[in-house]
Each structure stands twice: as structure tokens, then as C-alpha cells.
Amino acid sequence: MGDSVTIVGAGLSGSLLAILLARRGHRVEVFERRGDPRVGAHDAGRSINLGLSARGIMALRRAELWEEVRPLTVPMRGRLVHRRGRPPAFHPYGRDPAQILYSIRRDALATLLVSRAEKEQDVRFFFDTRCVAVDRERAAVTVEGQAGPREVRADFVVGADGAFSVVRAETHRGLPADFRQEFLDWGYKELTIPPAPGGGPRVPIEALHVWPGSEGLVVGHPNLDDSLTCTLFMAHDRLTALTGEDEAEALFLEHFPGLLDLVPDLAGQVTAGPVGHLVTVRTSPWRHRDRVVLVGDACHAVYPFYGQGMNSSFEDCVVLDERMAAHPGDRAAAFAAYQELRRPHTDVLAELSAQNFLELRDGLRSPLHLARKKADHTLHRLFPRAWVPLYTLVSHTTTPYGDALRRARVQDRVAGAAVLAGTALLAAAALRGVRRARGDRRGPS
Secondary structure, eight states: OOOEEEEEOOSHHHHHHHHHHHTTTOEEEEEOSSOOTTSSOOOTTSOOEEEEOHHHHHHHHHTTOHHHHGGGOEEEOEEEEOOTTSOOEEEESOSSTTOOEEEEEHHHHHHHHHHHHHTSTTEEEEOSOEEEEEETTTTEEEEEETTEEEEEEOSEEEEOOOTTOHHHHHHHTTSOOEEEEEEOSEEEEEEEEOOOTTSSOSSOSSSEEEEEOSSEEEEEEEOTTSOEEEEEEEEHHHHHHOOOHHHHHHHHHHHOHHHHHHOTTHHHHHHHSOOBOOEEEEEEOSEETTTEEEOTHHHHOOOGGGSOHHHHHHHHHHHHHHHHHHSTTOHHHHHHHHHHHHHHHHHHHHHHHHHHHHHHHTGGGOHHHHHHHHHHHHHHHHSTTTOOOHHHHHHHSOOOHHHHHHHHHHHHHHHHHHHHHHHHHHHHHHHHHHHHHHTOOOSOO
């Protein structure tokens, strides 16, 4: 007989973990403060679209769900960058046609995961039920639903309740725990580029669309109905101040003129939608003895600019499941091994996600940066095993994030040395040319 498990949070990672644990014979109850994702919309203000990459696909394969999920996705074969005054430029994600991302709506994926989890033996969901307290020593949670508060006890509790996790806060209460929360001073709003009036997409559909700007950034994910769900990122104060349609239209004319032609009611969408917040969370510990463990955003929320939030959370579920299988009968050892394996790499992901914000906003407008990226892809094509770009390692492999960054830094040093050597050779050649021109035969030839 397996353990009894209480999972707080029926989001993407909580539902996937429920499937994995149930298949190992555990009895799982999942409590979610929001309503059932299969009934109406419950994620107002959250990012609607997600990009599945290698880590998330690996986790879905592990749960035998990828073949069900894939028809719900649109492949994104690269970035289509829209720069002011220039035609859109397509940048493939990798040299291999298989190196692509998959756009999927959050609600579609959440619905599938909950439905599949409920088909597992001994998995039960309780929606519209909020966790209000955690007793870490007894592995007990107090939940409050329509019938009022009640206590639920289990062998262990999983906190999968997001960046503002109640489980994390209650578990750390009174203990020497580290917690770091950073809000980006930019917020976001969701916009929609509808299909063309006669049907079909208004822009090439199999790409992630990016409109970079110094004062804003728009990223568009494709949908199955040929629409695009776009996210407008901008300084939070300025975004909240956009209350008039004339002001919103002037803003887009100045910074993203092409978007006005793609979204007939763009100004209205900008002024009507809620403003979302962008937060990074780092914390330690991720567990308490053999009674409580955290996954996903509850222990490592990141900015969305590397597209790894969901993918890394799914990877958590796989690693935790594997460590529990490797330490049967010793959950404390399993939880400790899980934290040791994951935390150093998710800390790196937080840094990478912050850096990629600058790349998307500024780098895609820089000829020097684009030339460096082109050289990266050329070297990868010529030496596919010896030279792998950082983005490829992060998005198209399951190489741990820290290992990927270390390898990329070595490659950067090699590239820098090559540039210096090439510059020295060019300088020497130029000097020889000058000397020949003036008949100076002194010095090395």
C-alpha cells in the first residue's frame, strides 16, 4: 500500500505529479482554491499560452501523455522578429528541424491533465477549496470550501500552489528558512490577434512572434484557430496608466506600428485587460523532514522570458518521482536528494530568465548581438556535438541548467579568444601591407 498524499494546487505541476504518484500506488487528494478548469475560465490575468520544450515533453512522455497533448499544440519553428521599418526576420530555433517549441493554451493543458489524473485509481480533486493552514509535523492541512474548514491528514504534503504558496509560508514559519522574492518593474497584459476576416492566419502561424522595443515588448504565441495570443510587456506604472484608447493607439503607433494593422480593436484590448505581475522566487529549504515538499513555482518561480517556467516545473515532478522510487521507504532521503539535484539548477534558470528579458527587449534590435547569434548557429551546424548554443541546451535538451550555462561560458571564452586571435592576425597583415607600400623591409615579414 502506498502513501497517502495531499497536493495543494491543481495547476499544471500539481496535476501531473498526481498522475505520477498515483501510478506508483499512492493515494492522492488534490485541493485547489480556483474552480475546475474544465468549467469556465479561472486564470484571468495569468499567461494564457505556454511553450512546451524538451523538458516538458520529456515529462509528458514519462506520464504517457505526449501523444494526447501534441494535437492541442501549434509547432513554433523559430522566432519571427518584427522590427520597426524592416520586414519581419525569421530566426530558426536550431539547425535540426526537430528543434522546435510547441505553443499550447494553458486551459487546454490544465483540462487534459486534470481529466487524465481523475482516471487514475485513488486520485480525487477538490476545487474551490482553499488551503489556510499547514501543520508540518503532522503532515496536516486545513482547507476551507463551501462546507467550511476541515483538517486533512496524510503521510506527506506537496506544495504545488504557486509563487505565493501558502504551503511554503506555513512550512517555513518559525524556522531558519531563506526566501527571496523579486518583482520586475514591468507588468504584462494579454492581447489577441484574431484570424484573418476570410479565415486563416494574419501572420505566419508556425513561429513565436516578437516585437522588441526599448520601452515595451510584445510576444505572440500561435493558436490552433489561427489566432495569436500576445503578451504586451511594459513598465508596470506606464501599463496601468494606459486607460484611454487614444493614448494606447499613440503608444502602438510609436513603438509597434505593425500591430495596429493586425488587431482591429488593439487599443480597446489594451485598456480593458488586467495587468499581470512578473515575479521570481528563490527559497530554501524545499522540504521539511519526510512530511512536506515543494514543487514548481512554490520553490522557484521565474520570469517567463526563457519559456521554462512550466517546463522546469514538469521536470521537478519527474525528478521527485524518480528520487522517491530510488529511496523506497525513506521519504526524507528522497526529498533531500530531490532538492540537492534541482535547486542549484533552478537558481541558474532564474538568472537566465532575467538575462533573456534583456535579449528579447534589446538584443533582437542589436546587429552585433544578432551577428553573434548567427555565428553560434553556424558553429553548431559545423560542429554539432562540440559546439551547442546555450539556448539550444536549455530549450532543446534536458541538460541541467547549471551544466548548460557552464558549457556556454567555456564556448564564449573560446569564441572570444578566436576573435582576439583573428584581430591580431588582421592587424599583423595590415601592418605588413603598410610596410610593403612604403618600402619598409625592417621587422618581421
